Amino acid sequence: MTAATGYAPRHTLPLRVEFVRQFRRRRTMVMFGLLMALPWVLVVAFQFGPGNNNQNSLRLSDLATAGGLNFAAFALSVSASFLLVVAVALFCGDTVASEASWSSLRYLLAAPVPRDRLLRQKLVVSLSYSAAAVTVVPVMALLAGTVAFGWNDIRVPGTGEIIPAADVLPKFAVVIGYAMVSNLVVAATAFLLSVSTDSPLGAVGGAVGLVIVSSILQAVEALGSLREFLPTFWNTAWLDALAPVPEYDGMINGVAVALTYAAILIAFAFRRFRRKDVVS
Amino acid sequence: MQCGRFLPEICDIYQEIAETGRATTEAVDLLRRSSPVSVPGRIRVPTLIIQGQRDSLFPLSHADANARAIAATGAPVQIAWINGGHDGGDNEQDYVFDRTTAWFDRWLKETGTTQGQTFTVSRDGGRDPGTRRNTIVHAEGGTYSGITGTEETKVTLSGPDQTVANPPGGSPAAFSSIPGFGSLLGGNNSAGLGAALDLPGQSAAFESDPLPRRVHLTGSPTARIRVYGDGEVTLFAKLYDATSDQLAVLPANLAAPLRVKATPAGTPVTIALPAVDRQIDAGRRLRLVLATTDLAYATPAAPAVFRVGLASGELTVPTAPGLVAPSTGPAWWTWAMPLAALVLATALLLAGRARRTATTPDPALAETPLQITGLTKRYRNGEKAVDDLSFTVHKGQVLGLLGPNGAGKTTTMRMLMGLIHPDAGEIRIFGDRVTPGAPVLSRLGSFVEGPGFLPHLSGQDNLELYWRATGRPPEDAHLAEALEIAGLGDAVHRAVRTYSQGMRQRLAIAQAMLGLPDLLVLDEPTNGLDPPQIAEMRKVLRAYAAKDRTVIVSSHLLGEVEQVCSHVVVMHRGRLVSDGPVAELLSRGHLNGSTRLEDVFLDLIGEQT
Numbered sequence: 001m002t003a004a005t006g007y008a009p010r011h012t013l014p015l016r017v018e019f020v021r022q023f024r025r026r027r028t029m030v031m032f033g034l035l036m037a038l039p040w041v042l043v044v045a046f047q048f049g050p051g052n053n054n055q056n057s058l059r060l061s062d063l064a065t066a067g068g069l070n071f072a073a074f075a076l077s078v079s080a081s082f083l084l085v086v087a088v089a090l091f092c093g094d095t096v097a098s099e100a101s102w103s104s105l106r107y108l109l110a111a112p113v114p115r116d117r118l119l120r121q122k123l124v125v126s127l128s129y130s131a132a133a134v135t136v137v138p139v140m141a142l143l144a145g146t147v148a149f150g151w152n153d154i155r156v157p158g159t160g161e162i163i164p165a166a167d168v169l170p171k172f173a174v175v176i177g178y179a180m181v182s183n184l185v186v187a188a189t190a191f192l193l194s195v196s197t198d199s200p201l202g203a204v205g206g207a208v209g210l211v212i213v214s215s216i217l218q219a220v221e222a223l224g225s226l227r228e229f230l231p232t233f234w235n236t237a238w239l240d241a242l243a244p245v246p247e248y249d250g251m252i253n254g255v256a257v258a259l260t261y262a263a264i265l266i267a268f269a270f271r272r273f274r275r276k277d278v279v280s
Numbered sequence: 281m282q283c284g285r286f287l288p289e290i291c292d293i294y295q296e297i298a299e300t301g302r303a304t305t306e307a308v309d310l311l312r313r314s315s316p317v318s319v320p321g322r323i324r325v326p327t328l329i330i331q332g333q334r335d336s337l338f339p340l341s342h343a344d345a346n347a348r349a350i351a352a353t354g355a356p357v358q359i360a361w362i363n364g365g366h367d368g369g370d371n372e373q374d375y376v377f378d379r380t381t382a383w384f385d386r387w388l389k390e391t392g393t394t395q396g397q398t399f400t401v402s403r404d405g406g407r408d409p410g411t412r413r414n415t416i417v418h419a420e421g422g423t424y425s426g427i428t429g430t431e432e433t434k435v436t437l438s439g440p441d442q443t444v445a446n447p448p449g450g451s452p453a454a455f456s457s458i459p460g461f462g463s464l465l466g467g468n469n470s471a472g473l474g475a476a477l478d479l480p481g482q483s484a485a486f487e488s489d490p491l492p493r494r495v496h497l498t499g500s501p502t503a504r505i506r507v508y509g510d511g512e513v514t515l516f517a518k519l520y521d522a523t524s525d526q527l528a529v530l531p532a533n534l535a536a537p538l539r540v541k542a543t544p545a546g547t548p549v550t551i552a553l554p555a556v557d558r559q560i561d562a563g564r565r566l567r568l569v570l571a572t573t574d575l576a577y578a579t580p581a582a583p584a585v586f587r588v589g590l591a592s593g594e595l596t597v598p599t600a601p602g603l604v605a606p607s608t609g610p611a612w613w614t615w616a617m618p619l620a621a622l623v624l625a626t627a628l629l630l631a632g633r634a635r636r637t638a639t640t641p642d643p644a645l646a647e648t649p650l651q652i653t654g655l656t657k658r659y660r661n662g663e664k665a666v667d668d669l670s671f672t673v674h675k676g677q678v679l680g681l682l683g684p685n686g687a688g689k690t691t692t693m694r695m696l697m698g699l700i701h702p703d704a705g706e707i708r709i710f711g712d713r714v715t716p717g718a719p720v721l722s723r724l725g726s727f728v729e730g731p732g733f734l735p736h737l738s739g740q741d742n743l744e745l746y747w748r749a750t751g752r753p754p755e756d757a758h759l760a761e762a763l764e765i766a767g768l769g770d771a772v773h774r775a776v777r778t779y780s781q782g783m784r785q786r787l788a789i790a791q792a793m794l795g796l797p798d799l800l801v802l803d804e805p806t807n808g809l810d811p812p813q814i815a816e817m818r819k820v821l822r823a824y825a826a827k828d829r830t831v832i833v834s835s836h837l838l839g840e841v842e843q844v845c846s847h848v849v850v851m852h853r854g855r856l857v858s859d860g861p862v863a864e865l866l867s868r869g870h871l872n873g874s875t876r877l878e879d880v881f882l883d884l885i886g887e888q889t
Contacts (some may be wrong), residue, residue: 002711002712002720002793003719003723004779004798005752005756006756007719007722007750007751008752009751011752012749012750013749014748014751017749018749023736024741025734025736038565043459102732102734103729104728104732104733104734105732106697106728106729107726107791108746109697109698109716109717110721111697111721111722111725111746111749111750112698112717112718113717113719113720113749113750114716117717157323163561164481172468244764252614255616255618256615256617256618257612260617260620261619262619263618263621263622263624263625264621264624264625264628266509266625266627270629271628271629275701277694277700278699279694
C-alpha cells in the first residue's frame with residue numbers, strides 16, 4: 001500500500017471544488033458585480049448625460065444609442081482595452097499567488113495534489129472565470145441596451161449601413177470569442193507570474209503592465225511590421241467582424257499571435273512550477 | 281519672374297494667359313506641340329502611368345487620355361492612381377519607387393517577374409490597428425476601367441432652377457483648392473477629406489435623396505444642366521459627398537471648369553465632373569454645385585446674372601466593381617507561429633518531465649513510517665541548511681525534532697512534504713521515496729510553518745474543501761473528530777480571517793489530522809496556545825500515537841519534547857547531533873552530572889553553561 005485508501009491523483013482538486021474556493025472570494029464577486037453594473041451605468045450616462053444631437057455621426061460612441069446591438073458593441077469596445085484586461089489578469093494572476101500568500105498552497109501540494117494537476121485545474125478554472133468576465137459585459141450590455149434603446153438592427157460605424165439584427169447575432173458570438181482569445185496573452189502572462197511570485201498583486205500588475213507597454217510600443221510606427229507581433233496589436237480587430245463586408249484576416253492574425261504567446265508562457269509556467277521549491 | 285524648370289517660351293505664354301484669362305491660338309499650339317497629343321500612335325513602348333488623385337493641375341483625365349492613346353498602339357499600359365498629387369495627400373514614394381523599379385526590371389532589364397496589375401487605385405485602408413492612423417490600400421483590377429467606369433449607377437438629383445450671379449471683378453470667389461497647396465480650409469489629409477466653400481448667390485445646388493446603399497464612385501460622373509441667360513458664363517462644377525448637418529466633402533477638392541454660351545431658352549450642357557475615386561456611404565447625399573467663381577481661376581470681371589437648372593435629374597456615377605483591394609491573406613507566420621509555439625511548449629513540458637527519476641518502493645521499509653538518508657539541502661548562497669541528515673522513525677513513536685532556531689528542522693519538514701527538492705539524499709515514507717506530489721504523501725498529515733487557510737471561508741468550509749481537494753471519500757475524513765480537536769465551538773462557522781492566532785493554529789492541526797494519517801508531522805504545534813490548551817494538545821498527541829500511528833513534533837522548547845516525546849532527534853546547524861529515546865538521552869546527561877534535558881542539549885550542541 002503506497003497511498004492512503006481512496007486516494008487517486010486524478011481525483012484531487014476537482015474543478016467544482018476550485019470553482020467554489022475562488023467564487024466565494026470578495027474580489028471575484030466585486031469584479032463580476034462591476035462588470036455587470038457597467039452597461040447599466042453607461043445606459044444611465046447616455047440617458048441623462050448632456051445630449052449629443054449629432055444624429056448623423058457615424059462614430060461608434062455616437063451610434064451606441066441606436067439599439068441594443070450597437071450599445072453592446074460600444075460597451076465591448078470601451079471595456080476591452082482595459083477593464084477586461086484587468087479582470088482577466090486578476091482571475092489568472094491571483095490564482096496561484098494568493099494560495100502562496102495564504103500558505104494554503106503547501107497544504108494542497110502535501111495533500112498531495114500533484115503539481116501539474118494543481119496547475120491544470122487552476123488554469124481551467126481561472127480561464128473559465130476570465131471567459132465569463134469577457135462574456136458578461138457584452139451580454140449584459142445587450143440586455144441593458146435592448147431595454148433602454150430597443151431591439152434594432154445594427155448601424156455600422158463609419159459607413160452607417162444597416163445590418164439586420166438576426167444576421168449580426170452570430171457575428172456577435174464571433175466577436176466575444178475573439179475577445180476571449182485575444183485576452184489569452186494577458187491570462188498566460190498573469191498565470192506565469194502567478195506561479196513565480198507570492199504576491200497576487202504583483203502578478204496582476206505585471207500582466208496589466210505588459211499590456212500597457214505593448215500598447216505604447218504599438219504606437220511607434222518606426223517598428224514597422226514588427227508591431228504585428230505585439231500581443232495587443234490585433235486587439236481591436238474584432239471591429240472588422242461587424243463591418244458590412246466582414247474581414248477576418250486581422251482576427252486570424254490576432255488569434256495566431258495570442259495562441260503563440262499563450263502556449264509558450266503557459267508551458268513555462270508549468271515547467272517553472274514543477275521545479276520550484278515552494279517556500280511560502 | 282521665376283520660371284523654374286519651365287522653358288522660357290512656356291513661361292512667357294503662361295504669364296500672358298494669366299493676365300488675360302484667355303489662351304491665344306499660339307499658346308494653344310505651343311502647348312499642343314509639347315503634349316503627347318502631338319504624336320498620336322507613335323508612343324509604342326510599354327508605359328506605366330502614375331497619376332495623383334489630388335491634383336488640380338494634372339487631373340486623372342490627362343492620364344486617361346495618355347493611357348488610351350498609347351494603348352491604341354498595342355503597347356502594354358498600366359495605370360496607377362496614387363493618393364497624392366500636386367494638391368497634397370500622400371505621394372506614396374515607396375510604392376511609386378517599387379512600381380517603377382518593377383516596371384523597368386520587367387521591360388528594360390527583362391528580369392523582373394512581378395508585374396503590377398493593369399489598373400491600381402490607392403484607397404483609404406482604414407486605420408492601422410496599432411497607431412490608429414489612416415493607411416492606404418491598393419485596389420487592383422485586371423482591366424483599366426478608365427474615367428467612365430465599367431458600370432454606371434444613376435442617382436436622381438433634384439432642385440429648382442436657381443439664379444447665380446457673377447460678382448463684379450469675380451470677387452469674392454468660391455473656394456475649392458489652390459493648386460500645389462490643396463484645401464486651405466484644413467482637412468488636407470491622405471483620405472482626401474478637404475473642405476470647400478461656396479458663396480450664396482453665386483452657386484446653384486442640386487441634391488439627391490440619401491443613398492439607399494453604398495456607391496463606390498470611380499471615374500468622372502456626368503450630369504446634364506441648362507443655363508439660361510445671355511452671353512458667355514464661366515461655371516465651376518463640383519460634386520459633393522454631403523449629409524444634412526456635417527460639412528460636405530468635396531472629393532480631392534476638385535472642380536471642373538466650363539464655359540457656356542447661355543441663351544434665354546436655356547443651353548443644354550453635359551458636364552463631366554472631375555474624375556475621382558471615392559466611396560459614398562449609405563445615407564449620404566450627392567450634391568451637384570455650379571458656382572460662378574473659383575479662387576484658383578481667373579473669371580470674367582463683368583457682373584452678370586444667369587439661371588441654372590437641371591436638364592435631366594439624372595446623375596451618372598461611373599463605378600468599377602472589378603477594382604478590389606487584394607485581401608492580403610494571412611501571412612505565412614499566421615499558421616507557422618502557433619504551430620511552432622505548440623511544438624516548443626510541448627518540448628518545454630516534456631523536457632521538464634524527463635528529470636523525474638523512476639523510484640521503486642523499498643518493500644523492506646513498508647512498515648517504517650520514515651527513513652531519512654544522507655539528506656542535504658543548500659541555501660542559494662551555498663550554505664548548508666541540512667547537512668547529511670539520516671535517521672529513522674518507527675511506528676508508534678512520538679519523535680521530537682529538537683534544535684535551536686535555524687537548525688534545519690523546518691527545511692527538513694518541507695522536504696518531507698515534497699515542497700522543496702533535496703540536493704542529495706532521500707526521504708522514504710513507508711518505503712516510498714518522497715518526490716513532489718508522491719501518492720504516499722496522502723498518508724502524511726502535516727502542519728508546518730503556520731496555518732494556511734482561505735481567509736474568506738469559515739473554518740468548517742476550509743476543512744471540508746481541503747478534504748474534497750484530496751479527492752478521497754468524505755467518510756474517511758473523520759471531520760467531526762478533527763473539529764473536536766480544534767475545539768473552536770461556534771466559531772467554526774465564522775470566516776477564518778476573524779480568528780485569533782491560537783484558533784488558526786488549532787484548526788491547522790485539526791486539518792493535519794483529517795483522515796487520521798499514519799504519519800503526522802507538526803512544526804511547533806504548541807506555539808500560540810495557552811497552558812490548558814498545551815496540556816490538552818499533549819494528551820491528543822500521545823493518544824494519536826498510541827493507535828500504532830506515528831507523530832513527529834519539532835520544537836525548540838526542551839520541556840515540550842521531554843513531556844510529549846518518546847524519542848528525540850537533536851539537530852544543530854543542519855546536522856544530526858543525537859538520536860535515540862528521550863530516556864537514553866537523559867541518562868547520557870546523567871553521566872555529566874545533570875538530568876536536566878536543557879543541560880544535556882547544550883552539552884550536545886557544544887555550548888557549555
